Structures are given as C-alpha cells and as structure tokens.
Amino acid sequence: MCGIVGYTGKEQAQAILMEGLKRLEYRGYDSAGIAVCNEEGMDIRRKEGKVHVLEDELRTSPATGTSGIGHTRWATHGRPSEINAHPHQAGHITLVHNGIIENYLQLKEELTRSGHSFTSETDTEVIAHLVSEIFRSEDDIIKAVRKALKRVEGSYAIALILQSEPGRLIAARKASPLVLGIGEGENYIASDIPAILWKTREIKYLEDGDIASLDNEGIRIYAEDGTVVERKTTRITWDPVMAEKGGYRHFMLKEIHEQPRAIADTIGPRINEQKGQIYLEDLGISADKIKGIRKVFILACGTSWHAALVGKFLIESLTRVPVEVDIASEFRYRDPIIAKDDLVIGISQSGETADTLAAIKEAKDRGAATLAICNVVGSNLTRETEGVIYTHAGPEIGVASTKAFTTQLAATYLLALHIASTKKLLSEDLFHKHISGLKHLPSLLEKTLETETEIEKIAHDFSKYRDFLYLARGINYPIALEGALKLKEISYIHAEGYPAGEMKHGPIALIDDKMPVVVLAPPDALYDKVLAGLEEVKARDGHVIAIVVEGDKEISSRADRTITIPKADPMLYPFLFSIPLQFLAYHVAVHLGTDVDQPRNLAKSVTVE
Numbered sequence: 021m022c023g024i025v026g027y028t029g030k031e032q033a034q035a036i037l038m039e040g041l042k043r044l045e046y047r048g049y050d051s052a053g054i055a056v057c058n059e060e061g062m063d064i065r066r067k068e069g070k071v072h073v074l075e076d077e078l079r080t081s082p083a084t085g086t087s088g089i090g091h092t093r094w095a096t097h098g099r100p101s102e103i104n105a106h107p108h109q110a111g112h113i114t115l116v117h118n119g120i121i122e123n124y125l126q127l128k129e130e131l132t133r134s135g136h137s138f139t140s141e142t143d144t145e146v147i148a149h150l151v152s153e154i155f156r157s158e159d160d161i162i163k164a165v166r167k168a169l170k171r172v173e174g175s176y177a178i179a180l181i182l183q184s185e186p187g188r189l190i191a192a193r194k195a196s197p198l199v200l201g202i203g204e205g206e207n208y209i210a211s212d213i214p215a216i217l218w219k220t221r222e223i224k225y226l227e228d229g230d231i232a233s234l235d236n237e238g239i240r241i242y243a244e245d246g247t248v249v250e251r252k253t254t255r256i257t258w259d260p261v262m263a264e265k266g267g268y269r270h271f272m273l274k275e276i277h278e279q280p281r282a283i284a285d286t287i288g289p290r291i292n293e294q295k296g297q298i299y300l301e302d303l304g305i306s307a308d309k310i311k312g313i314r315k316v317f318i319l320a321c322g323t324s325w326h327a328a329l330v331g332k333f334l335i336e337s338l339t340r341v342p343v344e345v346d347i348a349s350e351f352r353y354r355d356p357i358i359a360k361d362d363l364v365i366g367i368s369q370s371g372e373t374a375d376t377l378a379a380i381k382e383a384k385d386r387g388a389a390t391l392a393i394c395n396v397v398g399s400n401l402t403r404e405t406e407g408v409i410y411t412h413a414g415p416e417i418g419v420a421s422t423k424a425f426t427t428q429l430a431a432t433y434l435l436a437l438h439i440a441s442t443k444k445l446l447s448e449d450l451f452h453k454h455i456s457g458l459k460h461l462p463s464l465l466e467k468t469l470e471t472e473t474e475i476e477k478i479a480h481d482f483s484k485y486r487d488f489l490y491l492a493r494g495i496n497y498p499i500a501l502e503g504a505l506k507l508k509e510i511s512y513i514h515a516e517g518y519p520a521g522e523m524k525h526g527p528i529a530l531i532d533d534k535m536p537v538v539v540l541a542p543p544d545a546l547y548d549k550v551l552a553g554l555e556e557v558k559a560r561d562g563h564v565i566a567i568v569v570e571g572d573k574e575i576s577s578r579a580d581r582t583i584t585i586p587k588a589d590p591m592l593y594p595f596l597f598s599i600p601l602q603f604l605a606y607h608v609a610v611h612l613g614t615d616v617d618q619p620r621n622l623a624k625s626v627t628v629e
C-alpha cells in the first residue's frame with residue numbers, strides 16, 4: 021500500500037521525488053504529494069488522482085529545495101481526496117506514512133483534548149501531531165520520534181522532514197517496508213527499491229523499530245532501544261522492473277507472499293481483544309437493524325463469489341441467519357425475493373465490476389440494506405452501498421486474485437462475528453476463541469507459505485496434464501472452486517472444483533491415469549468420507565495430490581503427493597488451503613511459460629456486462 025520516497029542532497033529534490041513516485045505508482049494511485057524544504061519554509065503540494073496530476077501542477081509552479089519527501093497513496097483511512105493526501109503537517113513536523121495505525125482514534129481524541137486540530141480523516145495525521153506534541157518538550161527529534169512511536173499500535177513506515185533543520189530527514193519503520201539508499205553527497209528513503217534504483221544500488225534495509233537520521237553527509241541508524249547500530253549495505257543487482265515486484269518474478273507471487281501482512285492489516289485494527297469487540301468503522305448499519313436482519317444475500321463474481329460461498333458458512337454458523345449467495349450477473353435477472361429487513365452484501369476487489377454494481381443497485385431499489393466488502397477505497401461499489409468493510413490487501417496488480425480473496429474471507433469472518441455479538445449469540449469464551457484464532461492467522465499463513473518449494477516440484481511434474489479436478493467438502497468446497505479457477509486463469513488448463521460427495525454422481529467417469537485430482541482433507545467430521553472418495557479415485561488410476569494438515573496419516577499414506585499445512589481452527593482452513601492452491605496454479609503457469617500477471621483474454625476489473 022502507499023509509496024514513500026525521500027531525498028536529501030545537493031540536487032533539486034522535486035525531480036527526484038517525482039520520478040520516485042512514478043516508479044512507485046503500482047503501490048497506490050489515488051492521490052500524491054511532496055514536501056520540499058527551503059529557506060522560506062516547507063513547500064507542501066498535494067493532489068487527488070494519479071502522480072501525473074501533481075506533476076502537471078509542479079510543471080507550472082515548481083517546488084524548490086534540496087531535500088524533501090513524497091508519497092503516493094492507497095487509501096485506508098479516509099477517502100481519496102486532497103485533504104487526505106500525504107504529506108501531513110503538524111507544527112514543525114511534516115511526514116508521510118505507509119501502514120495502519122490501529123489506535124489512531126484513541127490518540128486523536130487525546131491530542132484533540134490537548135488542543136490539536138485535525139484537517140484530514142487519516143490515521144497518518146495523528147502521528148504528525150503526536151511527534152509535534154512530544155517535540156515541544158523534547159528537543160531531540162530522534163527521542164521525540166521514538167517516544168511517539170512507542171505509543172503507536174499497528175504498522176508504519178514513515179519519512180519525516182523538519183522545518184527547523186532543512187536538509188535532515190528522519191525515517192522509521194515497524195512491520196511496513198522501508199529502505200535507505202546511499203549516494204555520494206546525497207541519501208534516499210524509499211518504501212520500495214524501484215523508487216531509487218535509478219539513482220543508487222547501495223541499499224540499507226531498516227529493521228523493525230529502527231529510526232534513521234539522514235542528511236547529505238551520511239546516515240545514522242538507531243535501534244529500538246536508542247543505541248546507534250550499523251545495518252549492512254546491500255548492492256542491488258535486480259533490473260528496475262524486477263525491483264517493482266520486490267524481487268519476485270511476478271506480481272502474483274509477490275501478492276501471494278503478502279497475505280500474512282494483508283490479513284494482519286485487515287483484521288488487526290478491528291479487533292479489540294480486551295473489550296472483546298469487533299470494530300467495523302464504516303459499517304453504516306445500526307445495531308437495531310443488525311438485530312432485525314431476516315436474511316443475508318451475498319452477491320459477487322469470480323473469485324469474490326468464492327469468498328461469498330465461504331462467507332455463507334461463516335455467517336450461518338455464527339449467526340444462524342440464513343444466507344443466499346448469488347453470482348451477481350444472475351441475481352439481477354432472476355426476480356429475487358428481497359424484503360426490507362434483508363441485508364445484501366456485494367463483495368468485490370475492484371468495486372467496479374459492472375455485474376456486482378448492477379446487482380447491488382437492484383437490491384437497493386427493492387429496499388434492502390446494502391453493504392460492500394471491497395479493496396478499493398472510494399470505488400463505485402462503496403459509493404453505492406450504505407456501509408463498507410474495506411479489505412486492506414493493498415493494490416492487487418496480478419489479474420489472478422490472491423491476497424484480495426483471503427482478505428475478503430477475513431472481512432466476512434469479522435462481519436459474522438460482529439453480527440453474532442450484536443445479536444448476543446456468542447458466549448464470551450467462544451468470542452475470544454475466534455478472536456485469538458484470527459490474531460494468530462498471519463503466523464499460520466507465514467508457515468503455510470513454506471509449502472512453496474514442495475509445490476514447485478509437484479507443479480513441475482504435473483504441468484503436462486490437460487485436466488484437473490479439485491475436491492473438498494463443507495466450508496472448504498469454495499476453496500476447491502477457487503483453486504480450479506486459479507489454474508484455469510493463468511495456465512489455461514481445464515480444471516473443475518467439486519464437492520467431494522458429488523463424485524459418484526457423474527465426475528468419477530472422468531477419472532483415468534490422465535487425471536490429477538487435488539484433494540483438500542482437513543481433519544474434520546467428513547475426513548473419512550473424503551478418504552473414501554480418494555480411494556475411488558486411486559482405484560481408477562487417478563493421481564491424487566492431497567493437501568492435509570500436520571499429523572495426518574491415512575490420506576498422506578494413500579496420496580501420490582502430499583502437501584502439509586499447519587493445524588488450525590476449522591474456520592481458518594479456507595485461508596490456509598488457499599495458499600498451496602495459489603502456488604500450484606502459479607508454478608504450473610510459470611513452468612508452461614504463460615503470462616502469469618496478465619493472462620490472455622482477461623482484465624483485472626470487468627467493467628462491462
């Protein structure tokens with residue numbers, strides 16, 4: 021999410037910052053801004069829209085100065101607009117930020133009580149005011165930044181510039197990427213290497229908790245405890261295009277690996293463990309309305325429809341409210357029966373899918389309350405619905421959806437818990453069990469990412485087959501559908517997902533020694549039935565690739581190939597199973613040499629019917 025760049029040296033900063041922002045635009049593009057420091061003070065320019073809108077303004081009236089910071093934004097808190105664009109200023113402090121401050125409302129209230137007034141809806145402005153407040157009594161900026169950041173919960177990468185010390189930049193990070201670039205008589209800050217790779221290949225990676233001070237003479241880095249530390253300098257040999265992908269070969273692979281972070285950003289700020297509450301900031305639907313919901317409809321297309329199918333399981337099992345899931349393009353033409361006390365949810369990564377938009381309008385016209393689960397702040401869908409739960413996946417560039425999908429699952433899970441707790445359906449213990457499971461999910465996902473090496477080998481061996489079947493049951497059946505869709509989209513291999521129990525009703529006729537069957541086998545009540553289905557496949561010479569859970573014996577001993585994922589709460593398996601299936605599709609496609617990020621005939625958002 022969001023791109024950051026900073027420069028201090030002898031050249032005019034504007035040109036370097038703007039070039040850096042153009043190279044970071046893939047990280048966010050709803051507004052952009054720079055702050056350049058000169059003898060007269062801080063020149064801050066911000067514009068809604070892509071980087072070129074800001075560039076047009078600067079062409080006619082340039083900002084002069086030899087140090088500055090820049091930002092291209094992917095909105096998380098506050099709609100895309102000029103007032104929400106970075107940099108944000110408070111007193112002598114001007115800064116840009118990438119990440120999510122989970123306790124920003126609490127800090128904002130506190131700072132407002134001390135006389136600070138805020139001009140934006142962002143969480144970032146809170147950091148500027150907090151540093152400024154502490155800097156009043158603490159004349160060392162490094163100490164002030166450290167004290168401020170100790171109060172901040174969440175993730176951040178910041179670049180800060182001081183009016184009182186032109187030429188000096190401060191950088192800090194925790195759980196969001198930030199690197200420093202070393203030049204001759206000049207130094208750089210960047211959220212991602214491509215921003216500065218055209219200027220320097222000498223990079224220092226900041227570690228969590230580090231704070232750095234840069235000027236044109238050098239860089240000094242302080243560890244979290246305040247001691248000065250040396251961080252290794254690495255020479256970057258990637259080409260610039262590769263650098264945009266963070267060193268990954270494709271955006272899709274980068275996005276698969278980003279899922280632990282994306283899930284943490286989607287759930288972290290919304291869970292208050294102490295109070296046992298789910299906080300959905302833009303829900304827009306009152307507690308009374310939630311208590312009276314008769315039925316939920318979820319409308320979506322493609323991968324988002326698969327998230328909706330998982331959502332049905334989550335919402336029904338936690339809230340006992342019946343859920344109907346519709347493919348958006350079918351819903352609007354089937355004369356649906358909707359009542360005023362129904363809740364209709366549209367799920368969409370882009371928020372621009374024509375069919376989903378039209379279906380939501382149809383539901384609205386019929387008087388239902390509407391809610392979006394969406395990744396793009398300010399998109400059409402979010403403007404159409406009464407409320408929204410944003411997935412904080414960050415920009416998804418690969419056409420095949422990966423991190424947007426699992427964050428949609430996370431958002432739906434949070435909604436189910438919110439409805440259940442509003443209706444007082446969950447005991448305190450059960451509620452805490454779900455919350456702690458969700459909090460633990462990013463680390464389980466990290467562990468699941470370790471399956472990649474094994475899957476790459478399997479992909480290599482199986483890419484010669486022309487058809488695949490994916491089988492699962494219950495809450496994981498939609499993941500079989502999603503796994504099959506991923507393979508189809510990027511490798512052009514025919515694949516189908518089936519509920520394992522349906523095999524005997526037709527698809528088993530397809531099984532022979534040319535049919536790989538991917539089986540998802542969690543240790544649940546249906547395990548033995550999945551095992552029986554596997555035996556039926558084996559008896560007909562099919563090849564079984566089983567995805568099992570740590571400790572599995574029966575299925576692992578019968579499958580041709582096995583991938584093992586960590587043990588988890590049953591409601592978390594849809595998240596964990598998604599990762600090996602994404603890897604399988606990805607590595608088969610790479611092996612076949614297709615265009616992974618932009619597969620043939622497809623578009624990232626389908627804005628026509």
Ligand code: AGP
Pocket residue numbers: 321322323324367368369370371372373376419420421422509623624625626
């Ligand atoms: C996912 O891999 C696909 N590219 C596609 O199915 C996508 O999920 C669908 O077009 C819906 O898009 P949306 O989430 O932006 O509405």
